[in-house]
Amino acid sequence: MMMSKHVPIPPEWQADFLLKQFSLSHRLGYSLSGVVLVFLPIFTILDATLVSYADGELIWKHILFRLPAVILAITFLLLHHKKDPGFWAYPLLLTLNLSIVGMMAAMFVLHYSEQGGHLLYITQGLTLVIITVATATVYGARDLALIYGLPLTAVIAFIVFSGSPFPDNPIHLAFIPAAIGIGVVIATMLYQEHQRTFIASQQLEHSALTDALTGLPNRRSMQTDLQAEWSRAKRDEQCFAVLMADLDRFKAVNDQHGHEVGDEVLTILATRFTNTLRGGDRVARWGGEEFLLLIPNATEESAMAVAEKVRRAVAEPPFATSAGNLAVTLSLGVALHRQTESIDEVISRADKALYRAKQEGRNRAVLAGD
Missing domain, CATH: 3.30.70.270 (Reverse transcriptase/Diguanylate cyclase domain)
Known part of the structure; x- marks a missing residue:
């Protein structure tokens, strides 16, 4: 997949671009919070009905894994509807993305030693989440370094040091690094598109307010x-x-x-x-x-x-x-x-x-x- 050449933001527009990115954080966080609050209950019900658990403790673990993302999503919606203009949206969006990937990574670790369909089900969910959160980043791959890095480092450390046996059919595990690569490409392209759109808008505004011959304001x-x-x-x-x-x-x-x-x-x-x-x-x-x-x-x-x-x-x-x-x-x-x-x-x-x-x-x- 080809990515267009990176276009840096001119220094004189950096402050305006920062404000634009904070505004983008509000919109992305609002949308992602809605998705979390709609789909997490659905997945919880599917877990309880389609997958048989050996005991109630496992069910509660899955609920607890989902709880941070739900709390963060509700917090984001409350702050958004209060129309708080502060710069809270970007760090909260980053934390919400991290909690979603962390949730799926924790469930993956919980079921890693299983040799059944539930691990495949969790792996598919982790793969889907890895790609989805890439569309809700503000600074592209820079955000993903944290969003992917912390949970997946923990997963790798668990696999290496836990002594759990490797799954009999590990082919589906290859989807995880593939999803990471796709996510990085998506996030990078979206960030570059944000930059191009912003620069084009600034150039249009500049030309509308500038005398073409002298370069002075008009x-x-x-x-x-x-x-x-x-x-x-x-x-x-x-x-x-x-x-x-x-x-x-x-x-x-x-x-x-x-x-x-x-x-x-x-x-x-x-x-x-x-x-x-x-x-x-x-x-x-x-x-x-x-x-x-x-x-x-x-x-x-x-x-x-x-x-x-x-x-x-x-x-x-x-x-x-x-x-x-x-x-x-x-x-x-x-x-x-x-x-x-x-x-x-x-x-x-x-x-x-x-x-x-x-x-x-x-x-x-x-x-x-x-």
């Missing part, structure tokens, strides 16, 4: 950031600043040198933005040659200082393009958010300040007034 992404910053500012009674930035005479660059050179200018501009801004400041391509900068926790002085720093970084040195070095300048309008303002209103004031900067000669930053 207008949609910045609108989300603006809403979050507006809510935070209202809650904490703080201010943020919006800077509207526009390239001066950009149409002339396109007309004289072509749109490819214009695209080069926009790409270089994006790099200068990201290299100049502070860690918490954000910039997005708002449309065409217009960019919006969001400055959290701002005052008029700090916002104007950022605007001047950006303006100087754009003006010098010239932009190195395929058409040669081009002198490029930037005009900016700066508006500090007021507590009574909506997002659209503060953007409108920044836009009016940008218009004033253009009227007053370009290559400057102007603070919005009333």
Whole structure:
């Protein structure tokens, strides 16, 4: 069976992938708990009716072997229905899987010395469980190292050290290692599929929120950031600043040198933005040659200082393009958010300040007034 090449999760997405795996743990554990509570009673009844026991003690041993899995399944369902958002689901799912394999391994050990159909029946059950739990793993073979390792190590140790005779027809025992191999393949493929699905989803979301040319966040992404910053500012009674930035005479660059050179200018501009801004400041391509900068926790002085720093970084040195070095300048309008303002209103004031900067000669930053 062929397995596709492993695709690692990029470092910047690791935290999101971890949350995705915890969510998967909730779903898998909920489903597995339901299966346990439905099928274990059925198998218990089948044990009591189809298999004759020599004494009542053996029946109680089988019930006790099943009890941990039942308790863990009930616990999982109770926590799930309480909608507890904690990270309990993954370790509890791991323990539930371990208890299921351990249950069948214990029954296998109990009946290993028998030379009859009951050992075959238990071996088939162990084989089925080994494959089934592989479909309920979150991290593939890494989970199975524990889920398979502990119970099956105990089984091997029992066979080696107990002195029990080897079964007359041991061929069915070969199904156990075969099931382990199949389980590892299934778990690995499912884990890799989880990774591929997650990466594809992240790439789709990234492309929906990123400007394809500059690599900066796009207008949609910045609108989300603006809403979050507006809510935070209202809650904490703080201010943020919006800077509207526009390239001066950009149409002339396109007309004289072509749109490819214009695209080069926009790409270089994006790099200068990201290299100049502070860690918490954000910039997005708002449309065409217009960019919006969001400055959290701002005052008029700090916002104007950022605007001047950006303006100087754009003006010098010239932009190195395929058409040669081009002198490029930037005009900016700066508006500090007021507590009574909506997002659209503060953007409108920044836009009016940008218009004033253009009227007053370009290559400057102007603070919005009333």
